[in-house]
Amino acid sequence: MKLDLHTHSAASDGLLAPAALLAKAREAGVELFSITDHDTLAAYDAIGHDEWHGTMRVVPGVELSAQWRGQVVHVLGYGFDHAGGALRAGIAVQRQGREERAAAIGEALKRRGIDGAFEGARALAGDGSIGRPHFARHLVAVGAVRTFDEAFSRYLSDRATARMPQRWATLADAVGWIVADGGQAVLAHPLKYQCTRTRLRELLADFAAAGGRGLEVLCGRQPPHALAELTGLCARFELEASAGSDFHAPEAWLASPGVMPSLPESVPALWERWVSSS
Ligand code: AMP
Ligand code: MN
Numbered sequence: 657m658k659l660d661l662h663t664h665s666a667a668s669d670g671l672l673a674p675a676a677l678l679a680k681a682r683e684a685g686v687e688l689f690s691i692t693d694h695d696t697l698a699a700y701d702a703i704g705h706d707e708w709h710g711t712m713r714v715v716p717g718v719e720l721s722a723q724w725r726g727q728v729v730h731v732l733g734y735g736f737d738h739a740g741g742a743l744r745a746g747i748a749v750q751r752q753g754r755e756e757r758a759a760a761i762g763e764a765l766k767r768r769g770i771d772g773a774f775e776g777a778r779a780l781a782g783d784g785s786i787g788r789p790h791f792a793r794h795l796v797a798v799g800a801v802r803t804f805d806e807a808f809s810r811y812l813s814d815r816a817t818a819r820m821p822q823r824w825a826t827l828a829d830a831v832g833w834i835v836a837d838g839g840q841a842v843l844a845h846p847l848k849y850q851c852t853r854t855r856l857r858e859l860l861a862d863f864a865a866a867g868g869r870g871l872e873v874l875c876g877r878q879p880p881h882a883l884a885e886l887t888g889l890c891a892r893f894e895l896e897a898s899a900g901s902d903f904h905a906p907e908a909w910l911a912s913p914g915v916m917p918s919l920p921e922s923v924p925a926l927w928e929r930w931v932s933s934s
């Protein structure tokens with residue numbers, strides 16, 4: 657089955673409006689899909705909460721930023737009740753945290769001689785969930801850097817923002833909100849946290865103990881060895897496999913919605929519960 661359970665719309669740091677993102681996934685032949693914007697459900701307020709869009713099934717999703725032992729990790733949530741209150745209440749707090757951090761990034765850029773960056777990023781985010789990519793796009797647009805990646809390496813890296821206000825939920829709270837609203841929590845892109853393998857196993861143990869259900873074993877373009885390693889970690893921590901492109905914008909060198917290798921049969925897939933309940 658062609659699926660993509662990790663994508664971003666313009667409600668957070670993606671470029672396509674939610675409806676356009678859905679259309680792109682349908683054109684690509686995706687059968688099971690989720691929009692997982694950063695700390696917002698606004699895409700679903702825009703496209704509606706229908707499960708079926710033609711022949712494509714859409715599972716509600718979100719990507720929460722969370723703190724774990726002084727590091728930021730991303731927790732994906734799926735299949736939660738839209739009417740539930742825990743996730744929405746949590747997201748309202750995350751949103752406030754994003755605004756505070758964005759103001760601090762704007763101040764830091766001002767001290768480095770770049771005025772108006774907060775206003776520029778805010779305008780690009782519209783009423784969506786503001787993040788570092790909006791700053792990066794603004795810095796490219798005003799010529800302060802040549803490329804998006806240069807904006808991150810010079811001004812927006814995790815290191816650069818580490819001492820700014822980061823009012824993210826704890827890992828346990830982020831998982832807890834999703835579970836409280838009847839959903840499943842999945843640890844996003846486990847190999848992108850730049851930690852040792854020992855520390856990654858500690859993260860997975862804490863995640864599973866908090867009620868985490870799945871591990872993203874396929875995320876966009878990844879090195880060939882990653883899939884085997886991650887399916888091995890699924891087995892070890894009794895987690896289910898999830899998969900997504902982490903699509904943000906049409907770029908030739910990045911994964912498009914629905915384009916990814918298939919999963920080995922040996923590992924239980926998170927989406928089996930949804931497919932078998934249809
Ligand atoms: P934020 O949620 O505001 O902390 O921003 C994180 C987002 O920025 C990620 O979801 C990516 O879309 C993007 N991102 C993070 N690090 C980089 C990087 N080094 N280069 C390009 N994009 C990045
Ligand atoms: Mn992003």
Ligand code: MN
Nearest residue numbers: 719730844845
């Ligand atoms: Mn992420």
Ligand code: MN
Nearest residue numbers: 662664719902
């Ligand atoms: Mn993502």
